[in-house]
Amino acid sequence: MERAANRIAGGDLANTEYETLRADLAKIQHEVREAGAAAAAARDTAQRMLDALGPPPAQGAPAEEAGIAAERKRLTQTIGEAEGRTKQTELIVTRADILLRTAADQRMTQLTEQIVRRGPVPLLPATWAALPEQTAYVQERIGRAFGIVMGDDEWRNRLYGLGALAAVLFLVAWPVRRVLLRRYGHRDLEERPSYRQRVVAMAVEALARCLVPLVPTLVLSGALVGLLRDAADAGPLTALVVGVSGGLTAYFLVTGVARATLAPDHPSWQLANLDPDSARRLVRRVPLVMIGLALAGTGIALSEGMFTPPELRSITGFGTMALIAVSLLFLYPDHLWLATPPPDAEETDDCGCPEPTPGAGLDVTLPPPAATPTEAEAEAPPPARPRVVGLRLRLLIGAVTLASLVASGAGYLVGAIYASKLMLTTLIIGGVLLVARGVLRELLCVLLERGSGQVAEVRDIVIATDRGRRMLGQAGRTVIDGLLLTVAAFFLLPLTGMTLSEMKGLADGFLSGVTVGGVRIAPGDIMSALMVLGVVVAVTRFIQRQLDERILGRVNMDDGVRNSIRMGVGYLGTTMAVLMSVGTLGLDLSSLAMIASALSVGIGFGLQNVVSNFISGLIMLVERPVKVGDWVVVNGLEGTVRRISVRATEIQTFQRASVIIPNSEFISKSVVNWTLKDKTTRIEIKVRITYDTDARQVYALLLRIGYGHAQVLRNPEPVVMFRDFGPSGPEFELRCFVANTEHIIPVRNELRLRILEQFREQGIQMPFDQQTVHMPKVEAMLEVLLAERRAQSGVPELQVVADSGKVVPLADTLTDRGPRTAT
Secondary structure (H helix, E strand, O other): OHHHHHHHHHOOOOHHHHHHHHHHHHHHHHHHHHHHHHHHHHHHHHHHHHHHOOOOOOOOOOOOOHHHHHHHHHHHHHHHHHHHHHHHHHHHHHHHHHHHHHHHHHHHHHHHHHHHOOOOOOOOHHHHHOHHHHHHHHHHHHHHHHHHHHOOHHHHHHHHHHHHHHHHHHHHHHHHHHHHHHHHOOOOOOOOOOHHHHHHHHHHHHHHHHHHHHHHHHHHHHHHHHHHOOOOOOHHHHHHHHHHHHHHHHHHHHHHHHHHHHOOOOHHHOOOOEOHHHHHHHHHHHHHHHHHHHHHHHHHHHHHHOOOOHHHHHHHHHHHHHHHHHHHHOOOOHHHOEEOOOOOOOOEOOOOOEOOOOOOOOOOOOOOOOOOHHHHHHHOOOOOOOEEOOHHHHHHHHHHHHHHHHHHHOOOHHHHHHHHHHHHHHHHHHHHHHHHHHHHHHHHHHHHHOOOOHHHHHHHHHOOOHHHHHHHHHHHHHHHHHHHHHHHHHHHHHHHOOOHHHHHHHHHHHHHOEEEOOEEEOHHHHHHHHHHHHHHHHHHHHHHHHHHHHHHHHOOOOHHHHHHHHHHHHHHHHHHHHHHHHHHHOOOHHHHHHHHHHHHHHHHHHOHHHHHHHHHHHHHHHHOOOOOOOEEEEOOEEEEEEEEOOOEEEEEEOOOOEEEEEHHHHHHOOEEEOOOOOOOEEEEEEEEOOOOOOHHHHHHHHHHHHHHOOOEOOOOOOEEEEEEEOOOOEEEEEEEEEOOHHHHHHHHHHHHHHHHHHHHHHOOOOOOOOOOOOOHHHHHHHHHHHHHHHHOOOOOOOEEEOOOOOEEEHHHHOOOOOOOOOO
């Protein structure tokens, strides 16, 4: 660490030296942390042994035995030494962190100074005066490198072998390209292909058009760089190979992806919704632009790799910036970026994939049906006007390009190259990753929507509901975006001056997290815990499905028992998943126990209903007073049990309404369960007849009706009960038994219809409810009035409506107790 501190203080760290320094300091930190963990473990062990000895004797108390006192002294000394080592390791780790940050700050300072440092101005005559001598120097270096490589027979044989390898790879890749394009690429169709077909065709086209040139180029360039690494004075040739291969890779990649995405020869397969003419012009200009950018990139690589003299580098750098600007000018006209909106907007389904819309994006307008000019003008919608897209992005690119050209012309060549390289790499990487994003999202949709096959079986075992699939789709899209952003950072961060070791350290620091109030929040542990939780829950679901379908489904077992076993396995798996995820997080369960004990009083008062329902749910799952499928009546609510959870039970009423009832209601109150032990149920139908009806005839008729129904059991047999003498007539009750509770309502309905039909055929009447009201004063007045009428001659007699509905004299309705019915 002292040597590292002295080297950092000296400044001017080269890339390799900086990488070595970071690796050494990281190794020291790792070893010291391990030593600190071992010291902490030894301290904890000694502390537990010391606690086992008990407290030391109090002042004035008898001294303890010599062996115990010596052991107490040894343990105390061990604890002190372990704590000292722990503090020493913390100090070393902190010092290493300071050195790493100091070196990183120094590197960023060096990079900033290089970017803002002004070199020779390429437009001044003094700069051009040194050009011949420096050009001769560069030519001499390149000639020497070529002479070393080509003058050795062994090197020539190696180059010939690499050329043969590249030719073989090309011959192998070309048939693959033809097969892919012919079977899965763009082709003529009568209807517009769906979004999924367009994405698949775009991916295949991009892969096929990039596969043939990229594979031989990358293999050949990688092999050449590996061979030239051991050759002396071969630096210029290595820089040339790297620059040319990088330019060719960018050319093949961008042109292949552009042609696959824009589909100039088959507009219906296009994904960008550009105007077909604009797409064709754009595809024709992209290769020209990429040739210029590839040449510019090769020039930058050569100037950086061959340590070109400053004046020559300034002039070639300015020419490179001018070439980049001229190349990008070919993509600036607005007629290359005209987008015609589709007739109908493409909708998005639950997976996030647009659904196909017939005719969307076609560049052919079908003629309207024959109609008069007035009708055609009235019915035809106004034509959609093309709009220019990408204007802001093009303005930003133009501003960066112009600023880089001006900066290089003013002598700030390093800053101009830095800005241009960052811009172009961002555009290329961003475009490729956007295409990959669409392909990966579509593959996710295919996985979630597949109806058959092994993949669908595994998916249904883990996630069987539509809601779960939607949640998985959202999580999958988030993971895809995160992975693509990570890939983009891996390619772009080195351009900002960050080395691979710094990127690794940044990732490790992010995953290791920060400590807040003695608690360490580590995103890496959180992601690991979530992964463990998801895996264990998925395995639990798999076991539940297998138990339900392959074991419990083949055994003659009650539905309630199956549900209890399934729920028990689910609760056990969820508990294990939570405990394992908590262990993965590294949380101290003893601390959690202390917190739980401290909050137990508050939880007992605030969440007593929740706890009560939870305990009641466990009791219901064990004792099973109510199980899934039972017909129950709770607090006046009647229905079928659909689901029993740890907090509440779902009941579906006969009106198809779902009622959520807390589990404590089933434990603390009376519950009517029609199907707990036996589904055999008695039906009771009450019947009332008039007093002038033959009771034995009604008895026999009801009994015959009960025996006559097919679903009424013979054992126990139907019974007719003479219940009571009612106020309006005798009351009978027909009692029948059915084998299944589900048949109560239809059997009861059918028996009542038959009773009504048989009573009408036999002339048996069922009376209405009647009530006699006595009014003494009214009765006395009527008697007086009746006596007066009888005494008078020639006065009509008073008449009233009797119970039978006939008009009769009032005297015929009066008895000693007055009128029988008030009318």
